[in-house]
Amino acid sequence: MYTRTPQNYLKETSSSFSRCSFSKFLNDRFIHSLSHLLWPETCPVCGRIGLSCCESCMKSVIFPLAPFCVKCGGPFGLQCCSDSVSCYAASLHDGISRELLINLKYKNVRSLGIPMGKLIGVTFNKVPDTDVLIPVPLHKSSKREYNQSTLLAEGISLVWKTPVDDKTLKWRKDLLPQVGRTSSARHMMPLDAMEVSGSLEGVSVVIVDDVYTTGNTLRAAMVAVEAAGGKVSSVLFWSRRIPSPENEAAWAGI
Numbered sequence: 098m099y100t101r102t103p104q105n106y107l108k109e110t111s112s113s114f115s116r117c118s119f120s121k122f123l124n125d126r127f128i129h130s131l132s133h134l135l136w137p138e139t140c141p142v143c144g145r146i147g148l149s150c151c152e153s154c155m156k157s158v159i160f161p162l163a164p165f166c167v168k169c170g171g172p173f174g175l176q177c178c179s180d181s182v183s184c185y186a187a188s189l190h191d192g193i194s195r196e197l198l199i200n201l202k203y204k205n206v207r208s209l210g211i212p213m214g215k216l217i218g219v220t221f222n223k224v225p226d227t228d229v230l231i232p233v234p235l236h237k238s239s240k241r242e243y244n245q246s247t248l249l250a251e252g253i254s255l256v257w258k259t260p261v262d263d264k265t266l267k268w269r270k271d272l273l274p275q276v277g278r279t280s281s282a283r284h285m286m287p288l289d290a291m292e293v294s295g296s297l298e299g300v301s302v303v304i305v306d307d308v309y310t311t312g313n314t315l316r317a318a319m320v321a322v323e324a325a326g327g328k329v330s331s332v333l334f335w336s337r338r339i340p341s342p343e344n345e346a347a348w349a350g351i
């Protein structure tokens with residue numbers, strides 16, 4: 098007859114605990130969590146672990162918009178603004194496209210930058226006679242260790258085979274960053290907010306930025322490039338933000 102002694106009890110419970118915990122340890126949830134610890138990045142589209150975004154998933158958010166006017170944001174090509182320049186955005190600033198940009202810009206997922214830039218480069222044909230890609234610079238007050246627009250430009254450069262210059266265009270004054278500013282405050286950005294070091298005489302420039310909001314940053318960049326003798330032939334963005342009262346509320350922070 099089997100008698101359960103304290104020793105047996107201990108043995109039983111410990112072996113059943115180890116069997117039980119072993120199977121628990123092997124369940125998908127644990128493996129998923131462990132993998133997540135080892136590779137904290139997760140594709141925001143399909144949830145795959147270990148990647149900031151799968152290539153195919155990133156492609157699925159591309160929704161190229163019709164070219165628009167850098168000055169008024171209206172359709173490019175209509176009689177709207179004199180000396181206008183065409184802007185191209187690879188997606189709407191919404192859903193996964195917006196999430197990818199937030200991860201790149203605010204969550205330190207810099208590995209997204211070049212693939213996102215490459216997608217912009219394959220989405221839009223190379224602007225003929227482009228000499229250089231110039232990213233909009235990081236504001237002096239920014240604590241970010243990298244410029245997301247430079248990474249996007251480097252991605253475009255790999256497709257277009259056009260060099261990137263991220264040293265020439267700079268902010269002139271220590272202006273407040275755009276994030277969190279109201280639309281009217283953004284409109285107050287002076288047109289001479291940026292400057293170019295050196296000359297861009299006869300140079301055809303494509304400016305690269307992450308998201309088109311009010312266009313004020315772009316106008317300041319264009320003024321600086323043109324004052325240095327350069328010609329802005331086009332502007333490329335990852336996305337375009339379409340302001341509306343609902344979007345403004347949902348997008349507080351970017």
Ligand SMILES: [Zn+2]
Binds near residue numbers: 141
């Ligand atoms: Zn994915």
Ligand SMILES: [Zn+2]
Binds near residue numbers: 168171
């Ligand atoms: Zn216009």
